[in-house]
Amino acid sequence: xxxxxxxxxxxxxxxxxxxxxxxxxxxxxxxxxxxxxxxxxxxxxxxxxxxxxxxxxxxxxxxxxxxxxxxxxxxxxxxxxxxxxxxxxxxxxxxxxxxxxxxxxxxxxxxxxxxxxxxxxxxxxxxxxxxxxxxxxxxxxxxxxxxxxxxxxxxxxxxxxxxxxxxxxxxxxxxxxxxxxxxxxxxxxxxxxxxxxxxxxxxxxxxxxxxxxxxxxxxxxxxxxxxxxxxxxxxxxxxxxxxxxxxxxxxxxxxxxxxxxxxxxxxxxxxxxxxxxxxxxxxxxxxxxxxxxxxxxxxxxxxxxxxxxxxxxxxxxxxxxxxxxxxxxxxxxxxxxxxxxxxxxxxxxxxxxxxxxxxxxxxxxxxxxxxxxx
Amino acid sequence: xxxxxxxxxxxxxxxxxxxxxxxxxxxxxxxxxxxxxxxxxxxxxxxxxxxxxxxxxxxxxxxxxxxxxxxxxxxxxxxxxxxxxxxxxxxxxxxxxxxxxxxxxxxxxxxxxxxxxxxxxxxxxxxxxxxxxxxxxxxxxxxxxxxxxxxxxxxxxxxxxxxxxxxxxxxxxxxxxxxxxxxxxxxxxxxxxxxxxxxxxxxxxxxxxxxxxxxxxxxxxxxxxxxxxxxxxxxxxxxxxxxxxxxxxxxxxxxxxxxxxxxxxxxxxxxxxxxxxxxxxxxxxxxxxxxxxxxxx
Numbered sequence: 001x002x003x004x005x006x007x008x009x010x011x012x013x014x015x016x017x018x019x020x021x022x023x024x025x026x027x028x029x030x031x032x033x034x035x036x037x038x039x040x041x042x043x044x045x046x047x048x049x050x051x052x053x054x055x056x057x058x059x060x061x062x063x064x065x066x067x068x069x070x071x072x073x074x075x076x077x078x079x080x081x082x083x084x085x086x087x088x089x090x091x092x093x094x095x096x097x098x099x100x101x102x103x104x105x106x107x108x109x110x111x112x113x114x115x116x117x118x119x120x121x122x123x124x125x126x127x128x129x130x131x132x133x134x135x136x137x138x139x140x141x142x143x144x145x146x147x148x149x150x151x152x153x154x155x156x157x158x159x160x161x162x163x164x165x166x167x168x169x170x171x172x173x174x175x176x177x178x179x180x181x182x183x184x185x186x187x188x189x190x191x192x193x194x195x196x197x198x199x200x201x202x203x204x205x206x207x208x209x210x211x212x213x214x215x216x217x218x219x220x221x222x223x224x225x226x227x228x229x230x231x232x233x234x235x236x237x238x239x240x241x242x243x244x245x246x247x248x249x250x251x252x253x254x255x256x257x258x259x260x261x262x263x264x265x266x267x268x269x270x271x272x273x274x275x276x277x278x279x280x281x282x283x284x285x286x287x288x289x290x291x292x293x294x295x296x297x298x299x300x301x302x303x304x305x306x307x308x309x310x311x312x313x314x315x316x317x318x319x320x321x322x323x324x325x326x327x328x329x330x331x332x333x334x335x336x337x338x339x340x341x342x343x344x345x346x347x348x349x350x351x352x353x354x355x356x357x358x359x360x361x362x363x364x365x366x367x368x369x370x371x372x373x374x
Numbered sequence: 375x376x377x378x379x380x381x382x383x384x385x386x387x388x389x390x391x392x393x394x395x396x397x398x399x400x401x402x403x404x405x406x407x408x409x410x411x412x413x414x415x416x417x418x419x420x421x422x423x424x425x426x427x428x429x430x431x432x433x434x435x436x437x438x439x440x441x442x443x444x445x446x447x448x449x450x451x452x453x454x455x456x457x458x459x460x461x462x463x464x465x466x467x468x469x470x471x472x473x474x475x476x477x478x479x480x481x482x483x484x485x486x487x488x489x490x491x492x493x494x495x496x497x498x499x500x501x502x503x504x505x506x507x508x509x510x511x512x513x514x515x516x517x518x519x520x521x522x523x524x525x526x527x528x529x530x531x532x533x534x535x536x537x538x539x540x541x542x543x544x545x546x547x548x549x550x551x552x553x554x555x556x557x558x559x560x561x562x563x564x565x566x567x568x569x570x571x572x573x574x575x576x577x578x579x580x581x582x583x584x585x586x587x588x589x590x591x592x593x594x595x596x597x598x599x600x601x602x603x604x605x606x607x608x609x610x611x612x613x614x615x616x617x618x619x620x621x622x623x624x625x626x627x628x629x630x631x632x633x634x635x636x637x638x639x640x641x642x643x644x645x646x647x648x649x650x651x652x653x654x655x656x657x658x659x660x661x662x663x664x665x666x667x668x669x670x671x
Contacts, residue, residue, distance in 0.1 A: 087559035091577040101563035
């Protein structure tokens, strides 16, 4: 495997009284596609700038393959960056932009020429190479920026929200290309984004950050299915999140069934949980909208592990492949339900505005996010 | 729509009339008068006699005058060069500073004082009993006054002082618009600080550098008060000759001929600067002729 292991240990960085990074530790493995995900101002860009060498932490250390790197200036680190604003040199053509890193090294001209061609081909930009960046479209600029960052054959590629300035369709295409590129060259990618769907679709692992802290590091599934905190649950995808109190927890009997009292639902809810929780403990409970079932009539069989609620559809949102319903439950709490449209529907979805519906989910589909200290 | 557009165009040209009249009266007409006068016979008590003559141009090729011309070029180039050399870091620091307004004010405040007074202030600083010599003597760094004034060095120093604001301001404006992330991008791909500034910052602020050059070189080339007040007997510049020819020798055709030469040479200097930078720009696009063919496919 090419690339570096990147170890970030206890890194903190403050600007005045603002803590941009607060004791952050992350281990990134060789060749991994690793994403730093969080809302703007969460510290992800600061962390990226520290890895690139444009900023240095107040405390903490940074290791590449076990070697301390903070003392090295940016030009000495085997790390290259794809900037959010592309940062292409406006006075140079596409060709010269990509050749720039090599020309700094006084390499033989023919060698430079063949390498520049190779990398421009790699990012599928064989035409327009003698244009200035000002004449290129956003997607083309992005390709030039990627080629320029890769031509030095870095061990780590840093990508700072590289797709945020592009339109949605193009973003999807470039994302897939980035993933292919990563598979092809096999170096460590560190990808900064605030877009959870981008992070989920390409990353090997993700670190979710907020207010300078790392909240959770894990694979996309772990982050989506078992979020570590309320924030992670809300930030990644959509969810229904409730405060709850443990009423009954008997992990060694009853198939790990835990019963929660949820005031917002005015009801007891059953959930499968493997932790040994105490009675009376306060927790956060989440269930993803797509895991809920919505039916016009009361289901025939309701097992003891099924949670069932009755309500009225307040707002149906049809978007082709799925519909999202905001269902107003009897005790005036609104719950989100997503229904996939797997079959052909000639006459539209069966469930409509103001319909009386039943919402249900199995105990296995809910998840206890975290224990709230009280 | 069509009508509106037409009216706009017509109005647009009308708006430019005052500017045209201004340039005609205060630039073109004087220039033509100067050209005309330079080909006339000199009048006995100043002015000209209306008779064609090349006497002024013959007189100009006097070795004494030629020496002054060469000196003027050397002094102007040196003063402009050092002005730009100082203005670049100043403009950079201003553009990156948080107190831009304060720094701008500091540059503009000296203009509230008349330029002659500011030159006299330099005499007070540089003269043999001046501030600088007395201070150095007070700290026993020197025992006898240094010859700081009435020489070429004093002329260049004061010229730099007088014209550096005109160099800083255009450089500051272009650096202020420069995207500093480009420097990070250059560092990122392996350029050290100096290299990043030379290959990325300088080419991108070229227009500001050219404007600064024009704003400093032209007035320095025609300067006459500075060499007169702080220069020695070997510091005469073309500007001084012109003043002398008008006020003392009363040879107006010769003064006109020198003015014309001054205008021509400074225009040539500016054009050389612009052409060479344009050439540099077009060359950088042609560095890979072999690849160019491939690129056309």
